[in-house]
Amino acid sequence: MIPARFDYHRPGDIAAALAILGEHGDEARVIAGGHSLIPMMKLRMTDLAHLVDLQDIAELRDIAVEGGTVRLGAMVTQHDLIASAELAQAAPLVREAALQIADPQVRYCGTVGGNVANGDPGNDMPGLMQCLGATFHLVGPGGERTVAARDYYEAAYMTAREDDEILTAITFAVPSGGYAYEKQKRKIGDYATAACAALVTMEGGRCTQASIAMTNLSDVPVWSEAAVQALVGTGCEADAIGAAVEAARADIDPTEDNRGPVDFKRHVAGVMIRRAIERAVSRA
Amino acid sequence: MKDLPDSQERTVALKGLGTSRKRVEDARFTQGKGNYVDDIKLPGMLFGDFVRSPHAHARVKAIHTEAAMKVPGVLAVITARDLEPLGLHWMPTLAGDKQMVLADGKVLFQGQEVAFVVATDRYAAADGIEAVEVEYEDLPVVTDPFKALEPDAPVLREDLAGKTEGAHGPRRHHNHIFTWEQGDREATEQVIAEADVVAEEMIYYHRTHPCPLEPCGCVAQMDKVNGKLTIWGTFQAPHAIRTVVSLISGIEEHNIRIVSPDIGGGxxxxxxxxPGYICSAVASIVTGKPVKWVEDRMDNLMTTAFARDYWMKGRIAATKEGKITGLWCHVTADHGGFDACADPTKFPAGFFNICTGSYDIPTAFLSVDGVYTNKAPGGVAYRCSFRVTEAAYFIERMIEILAIELGMDAAELRRINFIKAEQFPYHSALGWEYDSGDYHTAWDKALAAVDYAGLRREQAERVDAFRRGETRKLLGIGLTHFTEIVGAGPVKNCDILGLGMFDSCEIRIHPTGSAIARLGTISQGQGHATTFAQILASEIGLPADSITVEEGDTDTAPYGLGTYGSRSTPVAGAATAMAGRKIRAKAQMIAAYLLEVHDDDLEWDVDRFAVKGDPERFKTMKEIAFAAYNQAIPGLEPGLEAVSYYDPPNMTYPFGAYVCVMEIDVDTGQTEIRQFYALDDCGTRINPMIIEGQVHGGLTEALAIAMGQEIAYDEMGNVKTGTLMDFFVPTAVETPHYTTDHTVTPSPHHPIGAKGVGESPNVGGVPAFSNAVHDAFRAFGLRQSHMPHDHWRVWKIASGLGLHG
Structure with missing residues (x-):
């Protein structure tokens, strides 16, 4: 459990960080909270010559809610997400999900940017950001570009980010309606056996907007358009929710691991999706 | 007349038996000032670590060390070829087998030690390990003990080719280790053939691991000037380790010093x-420098001593009224690649023959087959006396299954079969003499405390509601009445490698009336420095706060067999009391001299000897202690010291009654402990607060084992649960609230009547949690489902019973 030798860099701004990445190419990786990267390095499954620590870059630490848009700097920790009154007001779904990640010690270090950028299918924030329809901001040598969270994930640990880019911020529109994040895990600190984020807006007894996304049920987070279609326009009665659950379940592709075999995961996914939608509807 | 309030006040001041005295150890532990093996840093110290096998079964074709030797800081790479001239490439195990120290031609389990890299620090050692190239040739892997015994199974132990006799009798197959039989086979088979009712089931107690907070490690230092080898290590039995090191190294025993510093759980x-101990010592002898080896968490989980892995086939016979008439059991015991079980030598399956449990079962037969597989060696007593938790789980599951077979309430079935209070000392059909017990009293108290009848009513209503579709949660009521056998043990039948399992205490009273007591045991968190001082305080009338307890340094402590199997209180605790009584006997003679009366004219009064009928004339122990060092007393040597080596006449038999109430979500397999009631009877209670802490800790380990903790392998012999992500260790969030209670049935043969408690909650807790899961599904037809009861396995039960619609 001891990593191989590496050089440690601690730039003070994004330009400096990009310069280090530019110099060393795929020999270098940025580190945010380190909860994924450091274990991989200790197991010598990742061999890096240069580690670029982003913690001194102050501009990556802001939470801002302005003009109906929420902006989260990449180095905002899970703890910051929970502690922010402004965010709890604007997007309580984020706080509810963050409280279900790991434990307080991990949440003091773990960042939202690291959580979404890495492409680990076990992480909670990627599914959550798909549910919120968030946009990821990537800064590289050619400046900034944006990628929709729903387009960012290609396969496990494979994302739209280039080696010389840094994910600097996440933005999303302040969500409306009811919300819920339902997660089953074996114990504190574990990844989800199955988890589901749901947003449902009801007007005059009719669902006008919905968003359903799932965590750790495929090699990428899964946003289910079919589940949304099954809900929008209905009164979210039992039949409609049942149809949405089945639609969402059709979009997942879980694999067997120590949490259990595929049939179990599919079943539990259905339970989590149903509970998330029902609770979101009850709050809508 | 005696002044009673004064006497009570003086008793309280001693903080002796029965006092919830705060742990004296905690001042350093809570401030991070403990001194563990990895805290030891010696000048010039080197660090050693292992190249480990990624394969579960492979031939080692070649080991290339050249590249590793070029890594900066790497000083040596030791392989079996280097150890062979010293005769140290294999070592004896506690079970009479031998084990490779470093891979000798092949590897038998994933993570096996292949080479030892010695470097200036652990970072250089890690780089060196990566640079060692090992050529392997895969061999067929066997992880299933039943498949290992098939005629054409691969030969695992080529070193044993042609050996038809093992340490415990005949071997009938190349992967067979021993067969151990107890009881009366013929009579038991006859009882079963003629019984009204027979319940038969295979009960598997899965492979798990003790996973102490601190992993194993040591620092070895060979002093080439005086020829003395010192090893600081995580040793639960430092004296036995010294003898073993002497026997296998040829170093005279007086030239070996073993020190167990603070130990973070054992x-x-x-x-x-x-192997780490041997390799560190060899590396220190070769380099002349101290060498440290400390496992990481994955090493610990994958390679050092696992626990359980018992396949227990049972048949239990009864009359139709529910009186048990016979018990038959056959165990297939998976020991891994080497038989490294830590059991008393004459007991290759430990004390599994306690498997008749708390019940008066007139006829029984047990046979155990030990089997080699491509898994890590071990088979240790994980917070239990040797194989007692397996035995308790077996009988407590079989009782539940018999209750199903009979259509009876499981609490009532237990009650009508308990050994009665008047039957003690009770001779069990499998050879033990239970010292004391009062099971009916404990059982009735437990059932009343939880309102057992009310719980059953609630459960029945829940089942009805579930069937009506009003709830998706079921309620399980997990019952256990366990009997332990601890305190190994009488030298006549208990030894480890020929060393009798007595224990010892040596006491020196200082002139000013304080004392030091040294014991042959070693605390790993049990609080010996607190509780043994309390035993002594009550025996010799000096305050516990004035008594230092020291253990773990073989140069200063008297010889003893160490701490495991709940043996410290039953054996070393008895030695402490007996040594204290020797002190008191001499003190009485000194007091008689000082008071100018005959010895027989004195009586003991808490902390003093007083003249009978004249309580104003007395000498306190403090006064007597000083007199021992400043008076020339005719016929008495100066000083006040005593030593006792205690060979217990029998084991002790703690018992308890546990009830677990569990809510189960049939759709997700999630479980929640709503209530847990634990009644323990450990005889005389030395420190109630420490007992409560022991029970809480043991129950939490039991929760872990029953509900998720396992060492699982895939078919290739890869460990699937080698990190704490997958190996379940509960946090405060998963740990339920426990209610503790007690009855007191002293051991008749122990000097203070104490029986030991540290392991009871693990022994009794596992069946209580597991029975709760089973009980929740009893109404729907469940008989047996193997642990651990993690979410998917509980879900699978519900699915198999058609509860998912």
Whole structure:
């Protein structure tokens, strides 16, 4: 459990960080909270010559809610997400999900940017950001570009980010309606056996907007358009929710691991999706 | 007349037996000032670590060390070829087998030690390990003990080719280790053939691991000037380790010093000897420098002593009224690649023959087959006396299954079969003499405390509601009445490698009336420095706060067999009381001299000897202590010291009644402990607060084992649960609230009547949690489902019973 030798860099701004990445190419990786990267390095499954620590870059630490848009700097920790009154007001779904990640010690270090950028299918924030329809901001040598969270994930640990880019911020529109994040895990600190984020807006007894996304049920987070279609326009009665659950379940592709075999995961996914939608509807 | 309030006040001031005295150890532990093996840093110290096998079964074709030797800081790479001239490439195990120290031609389990890299620090050692190239040739892997016994199974132990006799009798197959039989086979088979009712079931107690907070490690230092080898290590039995090191190294025993510093939990994991100890010692002898080896968490989980892995086939016979008439059991015991179980030598399956449990079963037969597989060696007593938790789980499951077979309430079935209070001392059909017990009283108290009848009514209503579709949660009521056998043990039948399992205490009273007591045991968190001082305080009338308890340094402590199997209180605690009584006997003579009366004219009064009928004339122990060092007393040597080596006449038999109430979500397999009631009877209670802490800790380990903790392998012999992500260790969030209670049935043969308690909650807790899961599904037809009861396995039960619609 001891990593191989590496050089440690601690730039003070994004330009400096990009310069280090530019110099060393795929020999270098940025580190945010380190909860994924450091274990991989200790197991010598990742061999890096240069580690670029982003913690001194102050501009990556802001939470801002302005003009109906929420902006989260990449180095905002899970703890910051929970502690922010402004965010709890604007997007309580984020706080509810963050409280279900790991434990307080991990949440003091773990960042939202690291959580979404890495492409680990076990992480909670990627599914959550798909549910919120968030946009990821990537800064590289050619400046900034944006990628929709729903387009960012290609396969496990494979994302739209280039080696010389840094994910600097996440933005999303302040969500409306009811919300819920339902997660089953074996114990504190574990990844989800199955988890589901749901947003449902009801007007005059009719669902006008919905968003359903799932965590750790495929090699990428899964946003289910079919589940949304099954809900929008209905009164979210039992039949409609049942149809949405089945639609969402059709979009997942879980694999067997120590949490259990595929049939179990599919079943539990259905339970989590149903509970998330029902609770979101009850709050809508 | 005696002044009673004064006497009570003086008793309280001693903080002796029965006092919830705060743990004296905690001042350093809570401030991070403990001194563990990895805290030891010696000038010039080197660090050693292992190249480990990624394969579960492979031939080692070649080991290339050249590249590793070029890594900066790497000083040596030791392989079996280097150890062979010293005769140290293999080592004896505690079970009479032998084990490779470093891979000798092949590897038998994933993570096996292949080479030892010695470097200036652990970072250089890690780089060196990566640079060692090992050529392997895969061999067929066997992880299933039943498949290992098939005629054409691969030969695992080529070193044993042609050996038809093992340490415990005949071997009938190349992967067979021993067969151990107890009881009366013929009579038991006859009882079963003629019984009204017979319940038969296979009960599997899965492979798990003690996983102490601190892993195993040591620092070895060979002093080439005086020829003395010192090893600081995580040893639960430092004296036995010294003898073993002497026997296998040829170094005279007086030239070996073993020190167990603070130990961060043992739970059986630190009883045996590991290759790291041998390699560190050899590396220190070769380099002349101290060498440290400390496992990381994955090493610990994958390679050092696992626990359990018992396949227990049972048949239990009864009359139709529910009186048990016979018990038959056959165990297939998976010991891994080497037989490194830590059991008393004459007991290759430990004390599994306690498997008749708390019940008066007139006829029984047990046979155990030990089997080699491509898994890590071990088979230690994880917070239990040797194989007692397996035995308790077996009988407590069989009782539940018999209750199903009979259509009876499981609490009532237990009650009509308990050994009665008047039957003690009770001779069991499998050879033990239970010292004392009052099971009916404990059982009735437990059932009343939880309102058992009310719980059953609630459960029945819940089942009805579930069937009506009004709820998706079921309620399980998990019952256990366990009987332990601890305190190994009488030298006549208990030894480890020929060393009798007595224990010892040596006391020196200082002139000013304080004392030091040294014991042959070693605390790993049990609080010996607190509780043994309390035993002594009550025996010799000096305050516990004035008594230092020291253990773990073989140069200063008297010889003893160490701490495991709940033996410290039954054996070393008895030695402490007996040594205290020797002190008091001499003190009485000194007091008689000082008071100018005959010895027989004195009586003991808490902390003093007083003249009978004249309580104003007395000498306190403090006064007597000083007199021992400043008076020339005719016929008495100066000083006040005593030593006792205690050979217990029998084991002790703690028992308890546990009830677990569990809510189960049939759709997700999630479980929640709503209530847990634990009644323990450990005889005389030395420190109620420490007992409560022991029970809480043991129950939490039991929760872990029953509900998720396992060492699982895939078919290739890869460990699937080698990190704490997958190996379940509960946090405060998963740990339920426990209610503790007690009855007191002293041991008749122990000097203070104490029986030991540290392991009871693990022994009794596992069946209580597991029975709760089973009980929740009893109404729907469940008989047996193997642990651990993690979410998917509970879900699978519900699915198999058609509860998912």
């Amino acid at each position: 739970f059986g994991n630190k009883v045996g000897a590991y």
